[in-house]
Amino acid sequence: MQNTEKTGRTLIDGSRLMIEALARAGADAFIGYPITPANLLYLYGSQRMDLMLSAPDEITTLQWMAGLSATGKLPVTATSFPGYALMLESVNMAYMMELPMVIILVQRLGPATGTATCGAQGDLLLLHGSISGGHPMPVLATSGFEDCWKLAAKAAEVAVRLRTPVVLLTSKEEVMTQKSFDTSLLETIERVDRPWYSKTCCSYKSYKPGNLVPDFLPVIQKEHQVRLNASTHDQEGILQHSTTEAMENTRRLEEKVINRMNEYIIYEHDIQAGADTLIVAYGITASAARDAAASLRRKGKPTDLLVPASLLPIPAEYLDILGRYSKVVIAEENMNHQLATLLYGQQIPKNIQLVNKLGKMISPEEIIKEVLP
Amino acid sequence: MTGSMLKTQSLPYCKGCGHDLIAVHTTKALERLGYDPLDVIMVTDIGCHGIIDKCLNTHTVHGLHGRSAALGAGVFFGLEDTDKKVVVFIGDCGATIGLQHILEAARLNLDICVVVHNNMLYGMTGGQTSGLTPQGFRTTTSGEGNPLTAYDICQLTHTAGASYVARIAGIGDISADLEKAFSQKGFSLIEIMEICPSYGVKLNPGRKLKDVVKESGREFGEWLGNRQVFTHQQGKKNSDLLQQLQLIKKQFSHKLDDLQTIVISGSAGEGVQLSANLLAKAAMSTGLEVTQKGSYPVTVGVGFSTAEINLSPDSVNFHGISIPRIAIITSTDGLNHNRNRIQQMGSGTLYIDSSLTPPETSAKIISRDFRSMGARNASIYAMMYYIQESGVFDMEAIYHIMEMEGKSGKLPVEKIREALND
Incomplete structure (x- = not known):
């Protein structure tokens, strides 16, 4: 972002940008603890937020959010691993009921309570396995203040369009560190419409899909009966064992997230002529990666950069991009290279170099060292 | 009456099950109260009671085991039309699992009604004991009778703040009791006692429902509360978060031509984060780009407090600081937390309180009695001393920011100014 006029220059943190962006995008309730x-x-x-409720615990938080979402609200919460772990069954419920909501997951050092005041990037694989059955849930990761603004709004949009919970993944240093920033350069955010099923001639089924996503009706109207169900169900929302219609419905939950990925694939691919090396980093480590790439270029080493914002489901484009380079360096603030594992499983190719660190931010120098050993 | 709540008279329950009775009389009570089926949101969860959904013409929300009270609360929060009715069905096992949800809804006195189907055991999973199984009652997991006292859900809910609580026997026409519960303004809970025909009756032959309840020390009755009912206005707020921010214009000059990395560290409660914040804002008023990162233990009021500040003429991406150019240390906590990186400083400057012994370092050491301004002001004083001593930017910038932030009256600014001029 080129800062020329600097008419809105202020000291700000990413948390403020996220909440304001979500509110402008149509989020109207914050539930949390x-x-x-x-x-x-x-x-x-x-x-x-129009409505802010302090829930007594994490499970209640998600349940209240689900109830609100059933009435047509778009609720938001923010948590870190200990809270997310407790929310998990209810996240699955919202996924199964197809209730839009945004969960901001602020990563901190684990396992368990770990160190609450220390950042980390250790929750990606947890998110990958969050939904029973291995079904994907959209996850967007912020890599800078512009992302805190744009991706927060995008998360609200994806949640509504796909009728699903969306996780906005970030970490301690992104939401608590303050930086000089010019807010006048922020893009306008349009409010996300949440259209309701409007036909009065026909019967409504809560889970009858149109473009893979069912039309929404809240439980506060009285034109049509609405049935929401966390158990395996048919198009009407009636509990079923494993009937053909119910299995089609369950398959659709996965298909809508994957087949409509083109609506939310976001990444930054910064390329330079002649580069045969690619640095890959997301979240807090992207700032170090940007500095590392810039430094390498100054030193005469052409280097490209990939900063994925859409992390789950993992877009196939990423593998295509990585495959174009003779050397790839993936940097993550964890000890088990979670993004690399997502991309390649246990068979990480030999040309992929890994930079990992626990309990400290990865520095540009540590990435450069891997590029220029 | 505006329409039948029940879709069918053929309900999916075992012969003799009280759940059948509750479903029939719940719908009867709601119809008598004049509710249209689609003005009712029936929230159920896992357990035999939850399979009623398909038989209802109301909106139905079928959630997780034990969570229907919280889910129903969430639905209530989203209602702006008070003509709607949220009815929550839950079993004795669900009520055990989700006890906190019920108590929270009662504490807030949300306008919903929870109907507890207490058939004294986990019916769907094989007849196991629940937290609401009466003492002495036999289940598949307590063959000699439940040795433990059950929760008194009515007393707990009443104490938590519910408008209305009742315990009744699930025998005969209970529609009037349900009608009363549904008519309340605020949180109501009605515990309906039954014996599961599949397990309870078989394992407790000859025992009568009312005797089981009485012998366990419970009584039938109702309990009234008078706590204020939750209103939606309680949570309403809406102010633009960006409008709250103070914009910082370039008014002063600086002398930096490269990144300056600064660590300020002291003890919690001694103004470390405040001094870093003022330094960052003052630097911004000279046109510099800044980052400010806080670091402290999980305990808020004790131990170290460290701030890392980057000042740069250019935008800053990576804001972590490994070895700083400037270290400002005002207490033992701060020194201990930064000792290693101070030792690794190959150049730069260490500003350290004179009460502390500097570690071995190649940095230039400036020792001064920063704590002479009092422990709470030591960090502020040291930070201002650094600005003046280094000449990093106009000293007036920090005075301007302190004035703008309303700190001039709260901090000993004049005293520090005099000390700096000495």
């Missing part, structure tokens, strides 16, 4: 390092998101949620 205080947990480090999502504290600021909770604070701003209380100041910005």
Whole structure:
């Protein structure tokens, strides 16, 4: 972002940008409880959202959100691993009921309570396996303040368009660190419409798909009966064992997220003529990767950069891009290279170099060292 | 009456099951109260009670085991039309699992009604004991009778703040009791006692429902509360978060031509993060780009407090600082937290309180009695001393920011100014 006029220059954190962006995109309720390092998101949620409710625990948080979503609201929460772990069954419920919501997951050092005030990138594989059956849930990762703004709004849009929970993945350093920033350069955010099924001539089925996603009707109207169901169900929303119609419905949950990925594939591919090396990083490590790429270029080493924002489901484009380079360096703030595992499983190719670190941010120098050993 | 709530008279329950009775009389009560089926949101969860959904003409929301009270609460929060009715069905096992949800809804006095189907055991999973199984009642997992006292869900809910709580026997026409519960303003809970015909009756032959309840020390009755009913306005707020921010214009000048990495560290409660914030904003008023990162232990009021600040003429991507150019240390906590990286400083400057012994370092050491301004102001004083001593930017920038932030009256600015001029 080129800062020329600097008319809106201020000291700001990513939490503020996320909540404001979500509110402008149509999120109207923040439900949560205080947990480090999502504290600021909770604070701003209380100041910005039409409805802010302090839930007594994480399970209640997700249940309240699901109920609100069933009435047509678009709820948001923010948590970190300990809270997300408790929310998980209810996240599955919202996924199965097809209730839009945004969950901001602020990564911190684990396992368990770990260190609440230390950042990390250790939750990607947890998100990959969040939904029973291995079904994918959209996950967008912020890599800078512009992302905190744009991707938060995108998360709200994807949640509504696909009728699904969406996770906005970030980490402590992205939402708590303050930086000089010019807010006047932020793009306008359009409010996401949440259209309701409007036909009065025909019967409504809560899970009858149109372009893989069922039309939505809230439980507050009285034109049509709405049935929402967390158990295996048919198009009407009636509990079933494993009938053909019910299995088609379950398959559709996965298909809508994958087949409509083109609506939310977002990544930054910064290329330079002659580069045979690619640095890949997301989230907090992207800032180090950007500096590393810039430094290498200054040193005369052409280097490209891939910063994936759409992390789950993993877009096939990423493998295509990585396949074009003779050397790839993937940097992540964890000890088990979770993005690389997602991309390649246990068979990580020999030309893929890994930079991992636990409990500390990866520096540009550590990435450069791997590019120029 | 505006329409039948029940889609069919053929309900999916075992012969003699009280759930059948509850379903029939719930719908009867709602019809008598004049609700249209689509003004009712029936929230159920896992357990035999939850399979009623398909038989209803109301909206139905079928959730997770034990969570229907919380899910129903969420639906209620989204209602803006008070003519709607949220009815929550839950079993004794679900009520055990989701006890917190019920108590929270009662505490907030949400306008919903929870109908507890207490058939004294987990019917769907094989007749196991629940937290609401009466003491002495036999289940498949307590063959000699439940040795433990059950939760008194009515007393718990009443104490939590519910408008209306009742315990009744699931015998005969209970529609009037349900009608009363549904008519309440605020949170109501009605516990309907039954004996599961598949397990309870077989394992407790000859025992009568009312005797089981009485012998376990429970009584039938109703309990009233008078707590204020939740209103939606309680949570309403809406202010643009960007409008709250103070914009910082370039008014002063700086002398930096490259990145300056600064660590300020001291003890919690001694103004470390505040001094970093003022430094960052003052630097911005000279046109510099800044980042400010806080680091502290999980305990808020004790131990170290460290701030890392980057000042740069150019935009800053990576904001982590490994070895700083400038270290400002005002207490033992701060020194211990940064000792290693101070030792690794090959150049730069260490500003350190004179009470502390500097570690071995190649940095230039400036020792001064920063704590003479009081522990709470030590970090502020040291930060201002750094600005003046280094000449990194106009000293007026920091005074301007302190004024703009309303800190001039709260901090000993004049005293520090005098000390700096000494």
